[in-house]
Amino acid sequence: MSAPVLDRADDSPMTHRQIMEALSGLLLVLFVAMASSTIVSTALPKIIGDLDGTQTQYTWVVTATLLTATASTPIWGKLADLYSKKILVQASIIIFILGSLIAGFTQNTEQLIAARAFQGLGMGGVQALVQVAIAAMIPPRERGRYNGYLGGVMALATVGGPLLGGLIVDTDALGWRWCFFIGAPFAVIALFVLQKTLHLPVLRRDNVKIDYLGASLIAAGVSVILIWVSFVDDAFTWLSWQTFAMVGSGLVLLALAVWVESRVAEPVVPLPIVRQRTTALAILGSLAVGMAMFGGSVFLGQYFQIGRGYSPTQAGLLMIPMMGGVLVSSTLAGRAITKSGKIKPYVVAGTILLVAGFAGLSFLDHDTSLWYIGVSMAVVGVGVGMSMQNLVLAVQNTVSLRDIGAASATIAFFRSLGGTIGVSVLGAVLARRVATSMTEQLTAMGVPASAASSSGSLNLSALPEAIQHVVRIAYGDATGHIFLISAGVAVIGVIAAVAMKPTQLRSTVDLTPPASDPSVAKVAVD
Incomplete structure (x- = not known):
């Protein structure tokens, strides 16, 4: 390869100011992607109701995004090892914007599912590439405290998103379509911020192909x-x-x-990396955490609105304890990890708390105390904040910079895969239990069992008041069961975390200097 070897300031480490400037764009990108998803999560019962959709379609609006994000994540990660990370992040943002706009103009649930699937392609890129870019800038030992900023953005997006989604849905002048439109201008701002602040070297290798x-x-x-x-x-x-x-x-x-x-020479999921003990266990933990977290939390908004009768705005406010737990735990754990250089104790504690929180939520029914629900959600949030990002960090600590994209994307892939499976499985379980419960209640009321199928729509306002009451009880009582399943799945994460080998986080960005690899040239193109 004849390209000149150029680099940032003679390969000197980035200063804290340079890191924060670059992080500003990356965190804004992450906020836009996460907020766009959480805005929709609170508004989804209203959206599906207006489009006269069913519980299965409700699940697939979420699953379609997770599925395409999951499938595209390894490709984004491999591309990041070969080409400009900044250009790839910007491309993923543009895809995400287009998907959001298309979703805002949909006229039925089938179109919405397709639009959300396209949107997921961009989301997969954002989720994978933000992690990759941060790993290319910051050594694992220092990355712990910066993960606190990631946790803060996650918490802000997850708290602010449902609130904003609720306000949009509850405001007649806007309507639910603005849940998709509102993220576009912020994403455009993120594009310009990244262009100004993100400058990363590109590791290019000869004769490589994407699998x-x-x-x-x-x-x-x-x-x-x-x-x-x-x-x-x-x-x-x-x-x-x-x-x-x-x-x-x-x-x-x-x-x-x-x-x-x-x-293949360049697999999207590198098996040698996957076979490493730390990576394999982190994958297993991420799969379990993703399945439990995404699969469980996505139905909380539905529980509060359909099972308890709260408005979208109120449902968003009721979700704050979980996001507060994520914010506090990710910040404190990140700083502690940077100070000690040890990561396993925090991952183990986080997965245990995740199990405890979901076990608490498994006792939910249609009239459970909100205080009890809030405490259980806070415990779940603390567990997520201590485990999810740190499982990625554990893997990044074991691979060289040239493989950081594929390794990071592999973990993101399995976490998204777990979330996708979790949403699908738990959504299917919820739909079955709700249908069974409604049939039993309607039969007891002397109403023909066939009325249960006609009550499958989530448009409660179109149902008689007596049937609405039946639907609320059915959803409220069925939700606790899916959290029990989430707790059981999360136990796998605990086992994986305990089995991880204790390691000390390194203080360098790369394992070995890139110059030692003759097949690699570093070209500063960003």
């Missing part, structure tokens, strides 16, 4: 299994030819993906 076949096989395999989860025990039984066909084909596609990944 699109492997990525496609992974996406196809996961999609088939998720589609099966959404329809099993409803459109067809567990033991049926449809089950064997869909599960069988999904597993075959995933097996082919592993075979392809083991043979």
Whole structure:
């Protein structure tokens, strides 16, 4: 490779001021992506109600975004190891903006699901690339305290998003479509901020190719299994030819993906990295944490609005304890990790708290005390703040800078995969239990059981008052069951965290100087 070897200030570490300037754009990007999602989460019951959608469609509006974000994350990560991280971040933002605008103009749930799937392509890029860019700037030992800023942005976006979404939905002059439109101007600002502040070297290697076949096989395999989860025990039984066909084909596609990944020169999910003990356990922990966190929390807004009858704004306010827990724990744990250089104790404690919080939420019904719910949500938030980002940090500490994109994206991939599976599985469980509960209650009232199916729409205002009461009780009582499942899944995260080998975080950005690798040239193009 004949390109000149140029770098930032003779490869000297970035100053705190330079890091904060670059972080300003990255954190703004992360805030826009997360806030756009959380705004929709609170407004979704209203959106699906207005579009006359069902519980299955409610789940798929969330799942579609997670699915495409999950499938695209490894590709974004691999591209980040080869090309300009800044350009890739900006490209992902543009895709996210377009997806948001398209979603705002949709006229039915099918169009909304498709738009959210497109939006997820950009979200996958933002989620993966922000982590990659930070890893390229800051040594793992110092990254702990900067993770506090990440936690703060996550908390602000997750608290402010539902509140803003509730206000938008409750304001007649705006309407729910502005939940999608409102993020666009902030995303445009983020593009300009990144252009001004983010300057990273690019590691380029000769004769490299992106493994699109492997990525496609992974996406196809996961999609088939998720589609099966959404329809099993409803459109067809567990033991049926449809089950064997869909599960069988999904597993075959995933097996082919592993075979392809083991043979290509540049796999999107590098198996040598995945086989490392720390990475493998962090993947298992991220899968469990993602499944429990995304799968459980996405239904809290629905519980407060449909199960308890609160407005979208009130539902957003009631979510504050969880986000407060994320903010406080991520900040304090990040500073403690930077000071000690040790990460395992905080990950173990975080996963244990996650189990405890979801176990507490498993006792929910339609009239549980709000104080009890708030305390349980706060415990969940503390667990998330101590575990989720630090599982990524544990992996980044074990790989060189040239593989930081693929490694970071691999963890993000499995966390998103866990979230996607969690939302699909728990959404399917919730739908089944709600349908069963409504049938039992309506039958007891002397109403024909067929009325339960006509009550499947989330547009409660179109239902008689007596039926509305039945629906609220059904949703309120069924939600606790899915949190019990979340607690059980989160136990896997505890086991993975305990099994992780204690390590000391390194104080350098890279394991070895890039100059020692003759296949790599560092070109400052950002």
